[in-house]
Amino acid sequence: xxxxxxxxxxxxxxxxxxxxxxxxxxxxxxxxxxxxxxxxxxxxxxxxxxxxxxxxxxxxxxxxxxxxxxxxxxxxxxxxxxxxxxxxxxxxxxxxxxxxxxxxxxxxxxxxxxxxxxxxxxxxxxxxxxxxxxxxxxxxxxxxxxxxxxxxxxxxxxxxxxx
Amino acid sequence: xxxxxxxxxxxxxxxxxxxxxxxxxxxxxxxxxxxxxxxxxxxxxxxxxxxxxxxxxxxxxxxxxxxxxxxxxxxxxxxxxxxxxxxxxxxxxxxxxxxxxxxxxxxxxxxxxxxxxxxxxxxxxxxxxxxxxxxxxxxx
Numbered sequence: 185x186x187x188x189x190x191x192x193x194x195x196x197x198x199x200x201x202x203x204x205x206x207x208x209x210x211x212x213x214x215x216x217x218x219x220x221x222x223x224x225x226x227x228x229x230x231x232x233x234x235x236x237x238x239x240x241x242x243x244x245x246x247x248x249x250x251x252x253x254x255x256x257x258x259x260x261x262x263x264x265x266x267x268x269x270x271x272x273x274x275x276x277x278x279x280x281x282x283x284x285x286x287x288x289x290x291x292x293x294x295x296x297x298x299x300x301x302x303x304x305x306x307x308x309x310x311x312x313x314x315x316x317x318x319x320x321x322x323x324x325x326x327x328x329x330x331x332x333x334x335x336x337x338x339x340x341x342x343x344x345x346x347x
Numbered sequence: 348x349x350x351x352x353x354x355x356x357x358x359x360x361x362x363x364x365x366x367x368x369x370x371x372x373x374x375x376x377x378x379x380x381x382x383x384x385x386x387x388x389x390x391x392x393x394x395x396x397x398x399x400x401x402x403x404x405x406x407x408x409x410x411x412x413x414x415x416x417x418x419x420x421x422x423x424x425x426x427x428x429x430x431x432x433x434x435x436x437x438x439x440x441x442x443x444x445x446x447x448x449x450x451x452x453x454x455x456x457x458x459x460x461x462x463x464x465x466x467x468x469x470x471x472x473x474x475x476x477x478x479x480x481x482x483x484x485x486x487x
Contacts, residue, residue: 214381221381222409223368224416228424238424247415247428248408252382266398267387284407286434286476291427343434 189278189312189321189346197307202273202325205304206254212297215245218252243297250295250329251340254303275307277321277346285322285343293337300332308341320347351423354459354484363421363449363463368413370405372441378409405439410467410476417447418463418480425485429460433467433478444470449480459483 219229227234228244235243245253258269295301308326312319323344329337352361370378372390379389387394388404395403414433419426439445449465460483467476 217381218412221374221377222412222416223374224412224419226416226419226424234424246412247419247431248412251408252384255383257383263385265387266394267385267391269385284435286432287408287411288430288432290430294427 187278187319189319190310191276191278194276195310197275198310200307202275202305202307205302206256207300207302208253210245210250210253210295210297210299210301212243214253215243215249215297218249219246222246240294241296245295245297247289247291247338250301250303250338251327253301273305273325275310275323277323279321279346282323282344282346285345287343288341290339291337292339293331293335295329295331295337299337301337302330303327304330315347318347320345351426352421352461352484353486354454354456354461357451357454357461357484359451359454361451363417363447363451363465366413366417366420366447367444368447369442369444370409372403375403375405375409375441378406382406382408400438400440402440402442405441405443405445407435410435410439410445413445413447414465414467414476414478414480417449417465418482421449422482423485427483429481429483431478431480433465433476435476437473437475439467439469439475445475446470452479 224246228238232243262269305325305327309324312321325342327340331337376390388398389406392403415431445467447467449463451461452464453462460481463480465478468474
């Protein structure tokens with residue numbers, strides 16, 4: 185049996201909120217900048233008439249935009265050498281590398297420009313697995329996105345692989 | 348007449364039109380800016396190489412947004428994306444031609460949705476991202 189890469193105090197955090205809920209106003213220009221940067225020029229993101237003809241209350245946003253809308257700006261002098269900010273939602277593990285494993289999304293209600301979206305992130309799952317290249321940790325952070333009417337609009341599960 | 352698939356005319360095995368994407372330095376920079384992502388591997392070649400990457404790395408979530416576009420372009424504006432999931436198996440680099448392909452794998456007539464199995468591959472055929480999406484199609 186290989187040694188544990190997950191300290192007991194980290195395992196005890198499963199289910200815990202990793203970062204305080206953040207609420208943002210879904211801004212039309214910011215969402216459209218995202219759509220341009222992705223190259224997705226669907227008229228439902230730009231034109232009120234097209235969005236309404238497609239059954240939306242008003243202009244909607246690219247599905248994954250909400251996760252970026254929630255990014256909290258921080259001072260540039262807090263950037264590390266790699267250009268990233270210190271991960272304040274980090275979970276302590278006995279590993280040297282954290283890789284991006286993938287994402288899973290459920291979309292439950294439409295998101296419109298002008299909505300107020302709150303994102304809350306929990307540590308959903310943490311377990312050690314045996315791979316071809318030795319043991320690794322699969323870490324899942326789940327974010328629940330709710331709107332101003334308390335409806336859950338989306339859920340995302342971001343999978344990190346650490347070894 | 349709608350040009351988009353409906354639950355009445357979609358069939359298991361239907362292929363989505365192939366979508367090709369590639370991102371230049373400027374496009375990757377724009378995505379970093381639009382997503383407020385200052386990670387150096389996405390704009391600083393020598394730093395990316397220092398971290399062991401072959402070149403400037405294409406953002407994972409950018410490929411995620413290409414994936415949702417691949418599905419919504421096919422399904423049309425009346426359709427609703429229900430879920431999407433993907434695994435990042437390897438890194439894509441600046442300027443590389445990337446290809447999205449997909450096939451309808453199952454149909455649920457009770458709620459009008461279809462499941463699609465999707466792959467993003469490099470030009471050499473290597474798999475970057477296996478993915479799956481469920482979309483509720485628009486009215487017939």
